[in-house]
Amino acid sequence: MTLPTPTLAPLTPGARRVLEAASRLFYERGIHAVGVDTIAEEAGVTKKTLYDRFGSKEALVVAYLQHRDARWREHLATHLAGAPSTGVERVLAVFDAALSWSDENSPKGCSAINARAEVGEGNDGHPVFPEVARQKAWLLDLFAELCAEAGVHDPARMAEAMMLLYEGAIVTVGMTTFDEPFAVARRWAATLLDER
Numbered sequence: 001m002t003l004p005t006p007t008l009a010p011l012t013p014g015a016r017r018v019l020e021a022a023s024r025l026f027y028e029r030g031i032h033a034v035g036v037d038t039i040a041e042e043a044g045v046t047k048k049t050l051y052d053r054f055g056s057k058e059a060l061v062v063a064y065l066q067h068r069d070a071r072w073r074e075h076l077a078t079h080l081a082g083a084p085s086t087g088v089e090r091v092l093a094v095f096d097a098a099l100s101w102s103d104e105n106s107p108k109g110c111s112a113i114n115a116r117a118e119v120g121e122g123n124d125g126h127p128v129f130p131e132v133a134r135q136k137a138w139l140l141d142l143f144a145e146l147c148a149e150a151g152v153h154d155p156a157r158m159a160e161a162m163m164l165l166y167e168g169a170i171v172t173v174g175m176t177t178f179d180e181p182f183a184v185a186r187r188w189a190a191t192l193l194d195e196r
Helices: 013-029 036-043 047-054 057-082 088-105 111-119 128-149 155-175 181-194
Strands: none
Touching (some): 013 036, 013 047, 013 057, 013 111, 036 047, 036 057, 088 128, 088 155, 088 181, 111 128, 111 155, 155 181
């Protein structure tokens, strides 16, 4: 199974600096707390360069989410490549990948969930919504595919359970409610998969 990443447009050096600065700042401080002036200054470019490369702050937010998602998918693909070719261990490898990813890359939880929460209600036309929905639908589809390959009786329903465990864990990482939420989620996932 391959894990295709979204097709991302090539970036000029200036656009890459803008995206790297925006990604760091959006994740650390929040989307609303960071203005384009701050991003341009951190990237060492003018606001004109920022707007020339991305068009708007909203488009830059979507690019930030897409590039983080692409990095996550590459990380996950590496974990799945090292897992057995079939069986429940491949499903559990998603939790293993998330555990190794979250400490360094997601100490404040999921960037997509955080962005969705920040945009808030009443902004249904905001471009963050379809991007977040795309990312979450992809993960649910991946869980369903892995569950089917593992011989789970009802892979679609089991995928929903895996998704709930995964999403609950990543929110818990951001909230620091208790230690090692992905390890806890993995144990419960293994229990559910044993009962398949």
